Amino acid sequence: WDYRDNPNRYHIHEVIAALCRLKIDYPDPFQSNNFNWDVGGYGKRLHLNGSDMDAVVVANFRVSELSMIPGFQHTGLWYDYLTGEPVEVTDVSAFMTFAPGEYHVYVDQPVNFPAAMTEITNTELNGVVYPNPNSGTFVIEFPEAVNVNTLQIFDLNGREVTPFCSANILHGGKVIQFVNNSLYAGVYALRILSDNQQFNARVVISNNR
Template sequence: MGYGSSNDISGIYFVNRSFTVPGAIGYMESHDEERLMYKNLQFGNSAGLYSVKTLSTALNRIKAANLIFYSIPGPKMIWQFGELGYDLSINTCSDGTTNNNCRTSAKPIKWEYQQVGDRASLFTVTADLIRLRNTYSVFTSGDATLIGGSNLVKQVMLKNKPYTASPTNSSQMNVVSVANFDVSNQTVQITFPHTGTWYDYYEYGAQLNVTSTNQSMELTPGQYKLYTDVLIQNLITSTEEEHVSISLFPNPTNDVLRVQAEKPIQSLALISMQGSAVLPKRIDTESWDVSSMSAGLYIAEIRFENSVIRKRVLKK
């Protein structure tokens, strides 16, 4: 929510509980607690124009929380529709009303969340973090160091086993995750296991030259970063993008964006550089109305049955 008390999450890591095997199931939400999104929207902190109570901001902060959460080795539990930002109170009744007697009632199913751009974007980021865990062993069996204590900036440093400061492939990869849960900019000393070239996963592999294992960096409110010392494919485009022929035009575009692909397109989302997602109205099988969108650079997130492809598009 952006407040600075009781924020130590170190107990989620089984090693910090003196366990020798990953027997502690980590969770951010459970059956007997209010959902994170509910608390964000009802009680979130604010500073200036930045407010955790704003839906897009709250959902973006759940992305940041998921990054830290899934970067920690060990089994995980997610609660109903947490991957879409479920924001109904724990006291919601099955008919959608709220009553303290409904604490254990069945909760409304919110399939319609999938049609909300910012929620769909959260789903994609969450799914991809799970993909990373399933693909790269460092996320599940690496040695983790959780940094930040009760501070609002959290870091997870993952060192592969056996550790090498000069990895030659992804099986030797090391990882650093960091997120700013404050409501103001924070200058952070990010702890890297070694100096040299690191790759910014959420900036499509942009290189960062780390000259000190305590690298200073400014993070905006809610901003999160994932660094790897081996360049890996961004998000869940790893195989499909190489084999699916896709065209976006005109680019730059003004009123209508056309997307042609060899496979049926399930949906299209346009994500701004600030992280907000918009689902433009679909005109036909390959055309979307973008006339009402603000000018600027976007990432077109094109969803197929089993994959997502991302392309840059400029709205005039």
């Protein structure tokens, strides 16, 4: 079992373990019936109101940057639980900008923060998509072979459409060929993760159906 050998997978393990410790060590807001959530859009928010501590969970479920209001319950000093960084809140209606997939758990009391809980940073892979636009078949070419861990395609609504495509890895990982006969014409977001690197591109499909 290679969790410890894969930094991205092991990071997920550490995040889940840290969240479990928070709930066990500080049960007050998690046992309270005073909570509310807003999960209707791409920006998700959960507010937990305890007698000793409040918590706010925010996440961006889009594949692009998103500005949203976390909706802190009050002004003052808050803490990002997973990093321990303090956040001074002066306006509970202020917007904050979140990267694709970015999430935070904020608490309004200093707690036992997870040790060395830092986000995995993926460096950008250099690659070229061609032809682009295309009629449903296209190629991504890299200057060097890549080890593909994750390969995903999303439509502009953030819905993953990868199952409708097939991908062939050629030339030892330097070339990836996509073939699809099911996607409608439109713009799609392509994401490839390779160890601690990632490749992102917009692909335009025309006259496919």
